[in-house]
Amino acid sequence: MAIKTALDRFNTMDLRDYAGMAVGIIDGKIAFKDKNPRKVMKRLLDQQEDKEVALICVPKVKMAMSL
Amino acid sequence: MDLDYSKKEPIVFPYKHQDIYVKGKLEKVLRPMALVGVKKQNFKMNALIDTGSDRTISFLNPFGYQFGVGDTIEGEPDELRGLTGTEKAFPTHMDIWIGEHRLNVPIFWVTRPFKINEDYEMILGRKIIFDNFDVLFRQKEKKVYFYKI
Numbered sequence: 001m002a003i004k005t006a007l008d009r010f011n012t013m014d015l016r017d018y019a020g021m022a023v024g025i026i027d028g029k030i031a032f033k034d035k036n037p038r039k040v041m042k043r044l045l046d047q048q049e050d051k052e053v054a055l056i057c058v059p060k061v062k063m064a065m066s067l
Numbered sequence: 068m069d070l071d072y073s074k075k076e077p078i079v080f081p082y083k084h085q086d087i088y089v090k091g092k093l094e095k096v097l098r099p100m101a102l103v104g105v106k107k108q109n110f111k112m113n114a115l116i117d118t119g120s121d122r123t124i125s126f127l128n129p130f131g132y133q134f135g136v137g138d139t140i141e142g143e144p145d146e147l148r149g150l151t152g153t154e155k156a157f158p159t160h161m162d163i164w165i166g167e168h169r170l171n172v173p174i175f176w177v178t179r180p181f182k183i184n185e186d187y188e189m190i191l192g193r194k195i196i197f198d199n200f201d202v203l204f205r206q207k208e209k210k211v212y213f214y215k216i
Contacts, residue, residue, distance in 0.1 A: 038129035054111035
């Protein structure tokens with residue numbers, strides 16, 4: 001399947017490879033990753049309006065968060 | 068009432084495997100995750116789909132601030148109570164997109180800073196969202212189907 005969208009890319013990702021990281025996706029491609037989600041989000045927000053971007057933060061210590 | 072979704076086109080999200088360390092011990096978990104547009108359709112965030120949460124939740128620092136939420140909040144934050152304790156959070160309404168569908172939902176912005184190792188960047192709760200979608204969890208298939216009502 002051709003990967004065209006952020007959801008296509010997200011579907012193929014094994015999140016275990018990115019534990020403790022923030023990942024930036026631009027037009028279906030993993031563009032960068034960093035432990036600092038602020039940096040990744042800023043770079044994504046700086047992209048041109050016509051690009052589809054996604055911020056994927058992957059925790060590695062989490063039980064539940066029901067509020 | 069019959070449940071017949073055969074003529075509807077769902078938005079499909081995955082269950083994702085994650086390794087979680089709890090008190091130093093590794094656990095493998097499978098969790099339903101969505102990718103939703105936040106504030107604008109083409110800015111997506113990863114959200115844990117949490118049927119046990121009334122509300123949709125994210126973090127003011129850094130996410131809310133970068134969306135400009137800090138300019139609009141005022142007064143004291145609300146207190147959210149959950150299984151694991153309490154959090155303070157400011158509610159603001161914001162557009163989110165599930166597929167092509169836009170919903171204006173209250174997002175509760177937790178005031179403590181986001182911790183990359185411990186937190187999900189967004190919790191997708193029931194309010195508004197489950198009023199607009201029938202959500203079908205098929206864990207064995209590792210997929211979650213959102214059917215617009």
